[in-house]
Amino acid sequence: MFPLAMVLREKWFLWVLLIINTAGTIYGYIWYKSQLAITPGHFLIFVPDSPTASLFFCFVLVAFILGKNWGLFEALALITLYKYGIWAVVMNILTLIVSGDLHWTGYMLMASHLAMAIEGILYAPFYRIKWWHFVVAGIWTLHNDVIDYVFMMYPVYHSISMYVKEIGYFTFWLSITALFLTYILCFSKYSAQWPLKK
Template sequence: MQQLFFQCWHILTNKAFLILLLIINIAGTIYGYYWYGYQLASTEPIFYIFVPDSPTASLFFCLAIIGWLLGKNFKLMEVLALITLIKYGIWAVVMNLLTLAETGSIGPAGWMLVFSHFMMAVQAMLYLPKYRFQFWHIAVAAIWTLHNDVIDYVFGQMPYYRVIDQFANQIGYFTFWLSIVCIIIAYFTYKRGNYLHEL
């Protein structure tokens, strides 16, 4: 089992694989910003940065990968990527499944979103051993994440899901606790990293 882990880790950290992963995430980021174009067109400029949640999460991961390729750790980007990839990956899966429950169908595009966002969360978890962020990075990322929730659910900037808009309050509550769970994951990743460095 340990040998299998090291073989998988060797593949995940191989330069060619990281470049491929970077290309995939760049493409996903660009498509994500394009997908939010309709909502951004009716958004006040002051909220622009907070609206496209998923593509911004994948952008953070792109920057983290670039750091790894350069032999560096862009620590703030790593923790922002970890928290937001898991958060918005799971969030989008749940929202699409809720839409499915309400309408009976989400079509090929909906299932594509389910798969792609699920993989966002998976890739964030796969690279847990590679993150090197410190506690203050977590604090900054936590402020960003929770502030984004306030913008979405207090100022009404959550992504458009017209079918489930009626559940906005419940979705906001779910999203807040999802943010907390993701921040806790980042904290335990930091603690585990410190423990391993002390061995």
């Protein structure tokens, strides 16, 4: 087994990732504070997309530390980490193109969200996702797109708000891409099922 896989299995490394992702999750919910303050209560769970994705991964890491697999959280984490990780990178690049400027926090968000997408994929060989986990996570993901772009609860990027229809279309196909990626990594003949270290 190559060295990276061995490091990913170590409990000390899982703890480091858990601390980082917990801090990032808390920061993410704080970042959404102003938008959550004006969001109707029944939509609250669907608005803070990225911190909820990293929260799913926190549960995955806790399970790994305990020597377990929580397949539903693994499916939710892989799909949403990739989706919102890539989404944030693209939205910040679009903001830079449209406005001609990007605050330093935008570059920080690009780096952190790209890391989210990468970590979700790196741990894919350790996931034990069943078909019903995949289906439920898929419904959650596509339903979230409906909430965001039909009920207009999408994350607010004021400088590119004029492109909301195009962003919604892009986001839908990004969801489909995330689902396809999850299938390839966890269900197809190309998936690598390494046993989780107990």
